[in-house]
Amino acid sequence: MINKDRLKENFRAxxxxxxxxxxxxxxxxxxxxxxxxxxxxxxxxxxxxADEVADMALIAGALVINIGxxxxxxxxxxxxxxxxxxxxxxxxxxxxxxxxATAYRTETAWKIIDECHPDIIRGNASEIMALINADIxxxxxxxxxxxxDAVESAKMLAARSGAIVVISGETDYxxxxxxxxxxxxxxPMMPRVTAMGCTASxxxxxxxxxxxxxxxxxxxxxxxxxxxxxxxxxNSSGPGSLLTNFVDTLYNITEExxxxxxxx
Numbered sequence: 001m002i003n004k005d006r007l008k009e010n011f012r013a014x015x016x017x018x019x020x021x022x023x024x025x026x027x028x029x030x031x032x033x034x035x036x037x038x039x040x041x042x043x044x045x046x047x048x049x050a051d052e053v054a055d056m057a058l059i060a061g062a063l064v065i066n067i068g069x070x071x072x073x074x075x076x077x078x079x080x081x082x083x084x085x086x087x088x089x090x091x092x093x094x095x096x097x098x099x100x101a102t103a104y105r106t107e108t109a110w111k112i113i114d115e116c117h118p119d120i121i122r123g124n125a126s127e128i129m130a131l132i133n134a135d136i137x138x139x140x141x142x143x144x145x146x147x148x149d150a151v152e153s154a155k156m157l158a159a160r161s162g163a164i165v166v167i168s169g170e171t172d173y174x175x176x177x178x179x180x181x182x183x184x185x186x187x188p189m190m191p192r193v194t195a196m197g198c199t200a201s202x203x204x205x206x207x208x209x210x211x212x213x214x215x216x217x218x219x220x221x222x223x224x225x226x227x228x229x230x231x232x233x234x235n236s237s238g239p240g241s242l243l244t245n246f247v248d249t250l251y252n253i254t255e256e257x258x259x260x261x262x263x264x
Contacts, residue, residue: 002181002219002264008255010211010220015041019061019209021202024048024078026068026097029198032243036199039250040224042206048074053081058088061209064202065116067108068097075108082116091208094118094163095201100130113161119214121157122166122201125150132156147171151180164214166204168197172222174215181219184263185226187233189242200225227261228253 020043025033030046037044047056050073057063063085065078085092094116096109109131112118121128125145132153147169154165158177167173172183190196204221211217231253232245 004259013210022060025066029195054084057081057085062091062205064205066095192239
């Protein structure tokens, strides 16, 4: 079960310490992820030039690698940054966007896993399942499976990669390969806002940067995402207003409100 006192402490630490989160992410997610991190209290940087990524990764509290808009130059930067961060003992988060849609994405994701050894992998159900089963095909970057269906694949992926694995969906799951915890907050509108999942990966990086218990940090970050989405949806007439209200909720939510609203 989630420790609500630790949840509040973790969120407070993000706001007080404002960890630098280095994102090598896709064009679609950059603005939303950066604004969400700022609203929650973290400090984002979006840097993907090969000449600086290793240096940037080393000064950040966490590195988040997102393969949403791939090309060869970006893959080079991802590997360079990921290896530098891992070798320095830092936190690496991988978001395997669209894995299962094409062979290139799947091969790239596994290359990053094998060479950069991410500490946390966060994806939707189809992405997590496709990393384990090549016969699973994702619908572009969207999930065609329920998060409930991906729990066993997530446990297998955690055991194989050594990473904490996070599945986002109607119910969010976190596993280390043996224990599994869930978060039941959120809104059906959240998947209608592009880059919501990418932002979750960045938020996981922020929480992990200030909490050495990476399982707990991942669970707490997903709690904030789900609770903020649920609260924001109450005053939203559609995905457009949800996007704005979500960022505002991250800024305005109190530790107590977060702890009182979270459900498992």
